[in-house]
Amino acid sequence: MGNSEGGLRIVENSDLLYEYNKNVRPAVISFSLGLDYPASCPNLLAGFIHIKPNDSFKQDSILTCTPLCLYVIRGCGTTKIADEGQVDWSEDDLLVVPYQTQALNHFAHEDTAFYYVHDEPLLKYLRAKPAEKAFTTTIFRSHVLREKVESIREKPGSEHANRLGTLIGNPDISETKSLTHTLWALMNVLPANSLQKPHRHNAVALDLVTYAPKGKCYTLIGYDLNEDGTIRSPTRLEWKSGSAFTTPLGMWHSHHNESTDEDAWILPMQDAGLSKLEILPNEIFFNIFSHLLWNDILTSFWLLNKRFNSLIYLNFSINNCGIIINKTSLSYKIFLSKLFPLISNCSSLINSIRHIHLDGTCPHSYDFFNKNHCIQNYPNLKSLILDQFYLSKVLINNLCFLITGRLNELTMILDDVFTVFELEKELLERAATQNTFVGESKKKNKRCVL
Structure with a gap:
């Protein structure tokens, strides 16, 4: 010694x-x-x-x-x-x-x-x-x-x-x-x-x-x-x-x-003797993000520094990661109280979101289509999944707007065949008046799956 x-x-x-x-x-x-x-x-x-x-x-x-x-x-x-x-x-x-x-x-x-x-x-x-x-x-x-x-x-x-x-x-x-x-x-x-x-x-x-x-x-x-x-x-x-x-x-x-x-x-x-998290390359972080829920990514890494903010932007942009609200991942109540203020106050974060998945069986999910939490506020939204949603004029108006000039892919999961038929008919009629084709076939890289 x-x-x-x-x-x-x-x-x-x-x-x-x-x-x-x-x-x-x-x-x-x-x-x-x-x-x-x-x-x-x-x-x-x-x-x-x-x-x-x-x-x-x-x-x-x-x-x-x-x-x-x-x-x-x-x-x-x-x-x-x-x-x-x-x-x-x-x-x-x-x-x-x-x-x-x-x-x-x-x-x-x-x-x-x-x-x-x-x-x-x-x-x-x-x-x-x-x-x-x-x-x-x-x-x-x-x-x-x-x-x-x-x-x-x-x-x-x-x-x-x-x-x-x-x-x-x-x-x-x-x-x-x-x-x-x-x-x-x-x-x-x-x-x-x-x-x-x-x-x-x-x-x-x-x-x-x-x-x-x-x-x-x-x-x-x-x-x-x-x-x-x-x-x-x-x-x-x-x-x-x-x-x-x-x-x-x-x-x-x-x-x-x-x-x-x-x-x-x-x-x-x-x-020395310190955790050097930031020495890891971006690829490692993207791999870590792939095992986390989107809301955990935001609450854990957002605002740590500029690099992590940029990684989150990029992750939302290039991966099928976005706002997902269902019974197994995140309640609408938590989203409304913690995450919506965070997202709505950052234009860069709003612009990076390409994918949204909503479950109609979750209370208040329909509020996403009202004026306060309007789904139209995400200018680069390309993929939308709606699971078990009931039809309404507000919903159809929003969908027609999104299909016309924004979405590349819309997926709706519905149990009622009659509801599927009525929705498809409504969307086709709206699309025809706006010179936009909607259906199972593809046109201009857009796809609607009912």
């Missing part, structure tokens, strides 16, 4: 790691994320701290996050943690501290720069406050991280690996091999004269370049791949020691080291 001093854990054994002026400058992109609080990606905030020699700095962000990760870019000094004692650190050490009730006090013996990452944006989003420590304060010594990576590099076949690095796993969270319960980290080496082939992540990556030969390293990033596997129309990001950049979720990127004799080192961090 490593040595413990005053409640601190000092990791000094690489076998514990897994293969695979006072100035605070947060790396904030809150505006582009649509957030009203500082964030570098939806769940994390990264930034830099500069402390002059023989000066101190009180860091109070530990009061509002559950883990705080500090990487020492340069310098050496000590950090006092209220009820856990004092820890010494130096260049390239990695210090991870859980939630505290008092601010951290950093003292720098030399000119010092920290890179920090914490999960305050996640707590802001959840409207939550930390209440207890989730792990023991831990410091990973720089030589331990480097030794572990070097041991992986020496393994047979490592020259063919697309990634040479060690997962920085906290012993308290061994089941996920992550740095903390909400942070994942990898110490990664990019050998001289090599590249890490195009790949993409399932979460946003906050990348710190811990060392790069000057003018020799860069990342290419883009949305698509060419047929030869290279990135199409990439953006080039130059590496500089002590600098950081963000790799968006799902974007292809490759890392390049064109130095002939120097390795480069990079430390990516991502959120």
